[in-house]
Amino acid sequence: MSTIAPQFRLSRFIASLFDIIFWVLLIFSLVGLPIVFIILFYIKMPIVNGQMLTPYLAMTWMADPSRTLPIIKTLLHTTFFHVIAFPGFGFAALLAAATIFVERKFLAKIQLRVGPLYCGKIEGILQLMGDGLKLISKEIIIPAKADKPIFWVGPLLFVGTAGAFVSLIPVARGWVVANPSVGLLAVFATIGFFPIISVLTAWAANNKWTFIGGLRALHQMIAFEIPLILSLLSIVILTGTLNLSQIVESQQHYWWIVFAPISAIVFFICIIAELERIPFDLPEAESEIVAGWLTEFSGMMYGLIQLGTYLKLYAFAGLFTVLFLGGWNGPMVWPPFPADIVTHGITIGPITAKIPGLPLFDQDMLNGTLWFVIKTVGVILLILLPRGVFPRIRIDMLLHTGWYKLIGLAFINIFIALGLLYAGVLGPGGLIQ
Amino acid sequence: MSTAGGIIRALNSGVKHLAIRRFTLRYPEQKLKFVGDGFQFNPETGVGIAGLRGRHILYHEHCTGCQLCSVACEGIAEAIGMVKVNETWKQNKKAIMPQIDYGKCVFCGLCVDACPFYALYMTNDYELSSFTKSALIYTPAQLAIKPKISQDVEIKIDDRGATHG
Amino acid sequence: MTAQLPPGIQLEKVDDRIMTLNVGPQHPGSGHMRLIIKIDGDYIVSCDPDPGYVHRGEEKMAEYRNYIQNIPHLERPVIHDSSNILHPYCLAVEELLGIEVPERAKYIRVIASELNRCIYTLYWLAIYGIFLGHSTMFMWPAGDRELFIDLLEAMSGARVTHAYLVPGGVRNDLPANFEERCLRQVDYFEKRLKEYQAVFYKNPILISRTEGTGILSRTDAIRLGTTGSVLRASGVDFDIRKKEPYDVYENLDFETVVMKEGDSYARSYVPYLEMFESCRIIRDAIRKMPKSGSVRTKLKPNPKGGNEEVYKRVESGRGALGYYIVSNNRPEPYRVKISVGSFRNLICMPYLLKGELLGNMPSVYWSLNYWPVEADR
Numbered sequence: 022m023s024t025i026a027p028q029f030r031l032s033r034f035i036a037s038l039f040d041i042i043f044w045v046l047l048i049f050s051l052v053g054l055p056i057v058f059i060i061l062f063y064i065k066m067p068i069v070n071g072q073m074l075t076p077y078l079a080m081t082w083m084a085d086p087s088r089t090l091p092i093i094k095t096l097l098h099t100t101f102f103h104v105i106a107f108p109g110f111g112f113a114a115l116l117a118a119a120t121i122f123v124e125r126k127f128l129a130k131i132q133l134r135v136g137p138l139y140c141g142k143i144e145g146i147l148q149l150m151g152d153g154l155k156l157i158s159k160e161i162i163i164p165a166k167a168d169k170p171i172f173w174v175g176p177l178l179f180v181g182t183a184g185a186f187v188s189l190i191p192v193a194r195g196w197v198v199a200n201p202s203v204g205l206l207a208v209f210a211t212i213g214f215f216p217i218i219s220v221l222t223a224w225a226a227n228n229k230w231t232f233i234g235g236l237r238a239l240h241q242m243i244a245f246e247i248p249l250i251l252s253l254l255s256i257v258i259l260t261g262t263l264n265l266s267q268i269v270e271s272q273q274h275y276w277w278i279v280f281a282p283i284s285a286i287v288f289f290i291c292i293i294a295e296l297e298r299i300p301f302d303l304p305e306a307e308s309e310i311v312a313g314w315l316t317e318f319s320g321m322m323y324g325l326i327q328l329g330t331y332l333k334l335y336a337f338a339g340l341f342t343v344l345f346l347g348g349w350n351g352p353m354v355w356p357p358f359p360a361d362i363v364t365h366g367i368t369i370g371p372i373t374a375k376i377p378g379l380p381l382f383d384q385d386m387l388n389g390t391l392w393f394v395i396k397t398v399g400v401i402l403l404i405l406l407p408r409g410v411f412p413r414i415r416i417d418m419l420l421h422t423g424w425y426k427l428i429g430l431a432f433i434n435i436f437i438a439l440g441l442l443y444a445g446v447l448g449p450g451g452l453i454q
Numbered sequence: 455m456s457t458a459g460g461i462i463r464a465l466n467s468g469v470k471h472l473a474i475r476r477f478t479l480r481y482p483e484q485k486l487k488f489v490g491d492g493f494q495f496n497p498e499t500g501v502g503i504a505g506l507r508g509r510h511i512l513y514h515e516h517c518t519g520c521q522l523c524s525v526a527c528e529g530i531a532e533a534i535g536m537v538k539v540n541e542t543w544k545q546n547k548k549a550i551m552p553q554i555d556y557g558k559c560v561f562c563g564l565c566v567d568a569c570p571f572y573a574l575y576m577t578n579d580y581e582l583s584s585f586t587k588s589a590l591i592y593t594p595a596q597l598a599i600k601p602k603i604s605q606d607v608e609i610k611i612d613d614r615g616a617t618h619g
Numbered sequence: 620m621t622a623q624l625p626p627g628i629q630l631e632k633v634d635d636r637i638m639t640l641n642v643g644p645q646h647p648g649s650g651h652m653r654l655i656i657k658i659d660g661d662y663i664v665s666c667d668p669d670p671g672y673v674h675r676g677e678e679k680m681a682e683y684r685n686y687i688q689n690i691p692h693l694e695r696p697v698i699h700d701s702s703n704i705l706h707p708y709c710l711a712v713e714e715l716l717g718i719e720v721p722e723r724a725k726y727i728r729v730i731a732s733e734l735n736r737c738i739y740t741l742y743w744l745a746i747y748g749i750f751l752g753h754s755t756m757f758m759w760p761a762g763d764r765e766l767f768i769d770l771l772e773a774m775s776g777a778r779v780t781h782a783y784l785v786p787g788g789v790r791n792d793l794p795a796n797f798e799e800r801c802l803r804q805v806d807y808f809e810k811r812l813k814e815y816q817a818v819f820y821k822n823p824i825l826i827s828r829t830e831g832t833g834i835l836s837r838t839d840a841i842r843l844g845t846t847g848s849v850l851r852a853s854g855v856d857f858d859i860r861k862k863e864p865y866d867v868y869e870n871l872d873f874e875t876v877v878m879k880e881g882d883s884y885a886r887s888y889v890p891y892l893e894m895f896e897s898c899r900i901i902r903d904a905i906r907k908m909p910k911s912g913s914v915r916t917k918l919k920p921n922p923k924g925g926n927e928e929v930y931k932r933v934e935s936g937r938g939a940l941g942y943y944i945v946s947n948n949r950p951e952p953y954r955v956k957i958s959v960g961s962f963r964n965l966i967c968m969p970y971l972l973k974g975e976l977l978g979n980m981p982s983v984y985w986s987l988n989y990w991p992v993e994a995d996r
Contacts, residue, residue, distance in 0.1 A: 128754070128755075129476075130471070130472050130476070131468050131471050131472060132471075132754065132758035132759065132762075133471065133474060133475075133477045133478075133615070133758065133759065133762055134476060134477070134478045134758055134762065135476055135478045135480070229638060229640060233977070299752055299753075299754075300824055306752060306978070307647045307648065307749075307752070308647055308648030308749065308750040308751070308752070308981040309648060309977060309978055309980060309981055310977075311646060311647060406465065406468060406469070407465075408754070409468045409754070409755050410464045410465055410467065410468035410818050410822070411461075411753065411822065411824050412751035412752050412753035412756070412819075412822065412824055412825050412828065413751055413752030413753075413828075413978075414824055414827075414828065415827075415828050415978040415979065416661060416976065416978050417976060417978075418827055418828070456823070457823040460821055460823035460826075461823055461824075463817045463821065464817055464821075464822045464823075466817070467814060467817035467818045468755070468818060471814075477762045477763075477765070478762075479765075486769070488772070488773070489773045489794040489795075490794065492776075493776040499913075499917075500915055500917035500918075501791060501792060501913070501914055501915045502790045502791030503791055503792075504773065504774065504775075504776065504791045504792065504793065504794040505776055505794075506772065506776050506777075507775075507776035507777050526687075526688070528688075529683065529684040529685075529688045530684075530688055530691050530692070531691075560691055560780065561777060561780075562690070562691040562777075562780070562782040563776065563777075563782065563790070564687065564688070564690070564782070567790070576776070609765075609766065609769060611803060611807045616766070616807055
């Protein structure tokens with residue numbers, strides 16, 4: 022006799038299935054459809070067969086396959102899709118999740134152990150899902166004397182700020198959520214919010230450890246933001262623009278890491294410090310101040326902070342790629358879309374289906390994304406490596422490194438950049454274009 | 455400069471370990487091999503025979519019900535109690551034999567040292583967990599069963615590091 | 620409004636600048652104890668260690684059990700170093716009962732003690748690594764510790780609480796092929812130990828973090844009565860294995876590791892170097908050990924001590940570890956007093972932490988080689 026479901030009845034099972042289907046249909050028709058229509062109303066519809074599509078006509082794509090791909094193509098270029106899925110949150114969260122898994126396996130390999138192994142049969146690939154489910158199902162405990170509104174909103178603000186940072190990173194040509202002409206300044210403005218959130222939540226939790234951790238986070242981030250900004254000045258001097266997409270375009274022939282290696286090193290160290298990763302994880306130093314400014318977070322609130330941290334990690338790695346490693350530039354390796362499918366359609370046996378609207382993505386965009394992802398993953402692996410080999414640094418040495426050594430190093434590369442500019446080697450009208 | 459050198463050496467050492475084989479013993483699939491059949495004791499010489507101190511094995515045909523094991527356990531774990539058994543042995547007129555509570559036993563093996571009749575030894579069986587406390591109390595009949603074990607993994611050392619199995 | 624306090628209880632005056640932190644007992648960096656730390660900004664003004672959370676009354680328990688039954692109890696304070704904590708007990712009881720130990724048993728005891736010292740030091744090093752935020756240094760020693768645990772398990776039959784040393788020798792002889800296996804694993808371990816250098820001991824971040832913190836001068840080390848690696852790191856050449864050799868240590872070839880600096884780095888480097896010496900002792904002992912012979916002198920059942928008292932001490936992983944046993948013609952000892960290195964090193968804490976940064980607290984605290992369970996007994 023089965024011990025799992027001793028009371029099993031097939032009729033009840035089928036009835037429950039129908040019940041579920043009924044509720045899904047009801048909720049979809051009452052809530053889902055109106056949402057779809059509202060979204061479609063705000064999207065500029067394409068012209069198919071000489072006819073401007075309305076939301077009502079667009080909903081007939083299931084009946085008329087010739088309308089499907091143009092509508093999907095239109096959706097891909099909407100801000101909504103950009104924010105939710107591709108260059109924005111979904112893409113970044115996917116990379117962040119992959120980063121967490123890779124970090125655990127990578128660290129385990131350095132430490133001669135196996136890491137997650139059993140969840141998901143193949144090398145523990147579903148471990149992250151299990152951890153997420155655990156975090157969601159855990160109770161959220163709020164300290165009795167906490168400043169509750171600020172404490173509640175802290176993790177949300179953290180994820181929101183990280184998402185805003187992600188939205189500024191251009192992934193491929195034209196594929197960026199927000200493309201302000203002062204993109205780099207926007208980046209600095211966004212990362213300036215993180216210490217404020219740390220201090221706010223730390224103070225709101227009303228705990229000595231969070232208080233010390235929050236102050237440490239404040240010290241650390243302010244100390245490292247200045248060399249971070251200074252190290253990027255040489256890039257701005259050389260390119261003459263603050264727009265991130267234009268900075269990438271300027272690296273078609275050579276990467277800026279060739280002319281600004283010291284800046285790249287300074288920027289890399291500052292990234293690790295801003296991310297509060299070992300060796301700069303003082304705000305969360307476990308053996309000194311329990312968990313720093315995260316001490317009182319529990320359940321999904323902690324999960325949100327972790328999500329924000331890894332989004333931030335992706336965004337900083339992407340920024341490094343964009344500024345120093347040439348962003349999406351790279352040799353064309355993506356195979357072109359087969360032309361006869363566009364002209365003749367797909368032939369399967371006797372049936373020939375001609376699909377209008379192909380190809381869905383152009384080759385340039387796919388190739389750019391591929392190169393961007395490869396470079397970003399490389400940078401992320403480099404960011405993960407120090408966690409395996411370094412101990413935590415001390416606060417006085419941290420501040421000394423930030424305020425004294427890194428600022429000096431950043432200035433050296435600014436002078437090199439200015440020299441290259443005035444010698445006429447680089448920059449507008451320089452020898453190397 | 456020496457700082458940069460040290461940092462590079464540390465990173466290099468970390469990267470080098472990516473090629474070294476993992477040391478982890480994957481426990482439920484692999485089980486470590488032990489020396490011999492478990493801890494035994496030779497009362498003639500007064501010296502034990504090396505082996506793992508796992509759960510006990512009781513030889514009913516040797517046990518005389520002398521209670522020495524129970525006395526030895528008093529003041530250590532008090533895990534051994536003498537219980538009546540429905541068996542008739544000519545050396546065991548009182549028909550009492552030890553019953554061991556593994557919720558209390560510390561596996562020191564001094565009861566084995568105390569037994570002068572070659573009746574109580576220890577075995578290589580260490581997987582004793584149970585869902586109830588009462589299931590941890592092993593009766594003389596349970597103690598008489600020889601455990602089935604398959605332990606075959608040893609530490610292997612080669613150029614690419616040490617591994618299990 | 621001032622509430623009426625019960626007689627004998629006073630409220631502490633609160634300073635605006637000073638914050639009191641209770642590091643422990645529920646703190647990831649404290650162990651089974653509490654440090655009451657007062658900080659002014661990031662500087663520690665005063666530190667008051669508060670041990671006693673794991674007091675188990677081992678000494679009182681020993682008065683109600685005979686000399687053999689005491690063995691499993693008395694190794695409980697330091698289960699990672701259980702051979703070393705039983706070693707002085709066995710020496711003391713042997714003197715009390717007038718037992719001769721066979722030569723081979725003495726060598727086996729030394730091997731067991733040295734293997735156990737390595738196990739303890741690796742465990743200590745693993746926690747030192749994680750206290751400094753170095754997770755690799757937590758995993759490597761914890762993994763390499765398995766080599767010695769497997770060896771001791773083959774020797775004694777238990778992985779952690781061995782109960783292997785008894786008055787009159789050891790419980791059982793070595794298994795077949797033990798020498799060969801032991802030498803192979805010790806050789807491999809020495810190779811592994813050298814790899815800790817680049818990642819941990821020669822790591823510039825670790826050096827800058829621990830060098831010059833919590834300096835204990837030579838005179839202070841002697842005046843405060845410290846022992847073990849803390850004493851040797853302050854430049855005092857004192858090792859009981861050399862100065863008052865017990866068992867067969869005078870026949871074996873090894874050196875005492877002494878460093879002059881007396882800071883956290885030296886205190887953490889001395890145990891590391893001592894592991895190399897332990898490997899040397901093990902190798903030498905295996906070479907010089909008689910290949911066969913008795914390993915245990917048979918005791919009378921329920922042996923009684925005379926009307927006398929005896930004190931014996933050995934060098935454990937944490938320094939001098941001594942047993943003072945008084946007997947009064949009974950099978951049970953009249954009084955057992957365990958003098959442990961951990962408790963003696965704990966007294967340094969208020970002196971060393973005063974004026975240090977809060978970030979130095981874990982490195983100084985754990986470099987004292989302090990084991991809370993042993994200190995509380």
